[in-house]
Amino acid sequence: QSALTQPASVSGSPGQSITISCTGTSSDVGAYNYVSWYQQYPGRAPKLMIYAVNNRPSGLSDRFSGSKSGNTASLTISGLQAEDEADYYCSSYTGGSRALVFGGGTKLTVL
């Protein structure tokens, strides 16, 4: 059950768009549309932002969007705001192990 690969950090200025990548294998990200993204502030529980690759939970801002190509999934945040500064984690089901794997997390800094 190897972790998915995310960049350790990304940054952007208010109003800009950023993309966080999440690279797995043909056994997880590439095999299933069970990719999700979570936002986490320090000391708080994670919050679901995207599920099933590109679906937003009800009420979530459409500034957040997801996509997938091959073994790599991506989270794009458009119109960056100061409140978006947080850690972001991707996850994917892995059928071989019947488990869920998370990425190592990406710290987003809004400059």
Place this chain on the structure above:
Amino acid sequence: EVQLLESGGGLAQPGGSLRLSCAASGFTFSDFAMIWVRQAPGKGLEWVSAISGTSSHTYHADSVKGRFTISRDNSRSTLYLQMDSLRVEDTAIYYCAQQIRGQWLTPGVCWGQGALVTVSS
């Protein structure tokens, strides 16, 4: 309002045991698979275990297989995680979460506030 409230965290010695509970309210508990996720201090998220709504299927990460057992009591709307043979590396905040319908083993919008488990001699 949908709520999950963990309890049972604390200090345990290596080789010891603890049982976490997660009390659910605001939804039909038996309709949802449930999940445990943990986060070691300063580290990322790690999926631990999952259980189907009827308890017919359970899943565990390799790192806890054979040591941790997930269970539930639908009459009490409560999820459990029995942790045996604890190791120092099991030290983490443990979150319970409701699974997204149709998304294998994937935590959804509802998470508990977390319970801290510290394993130390």
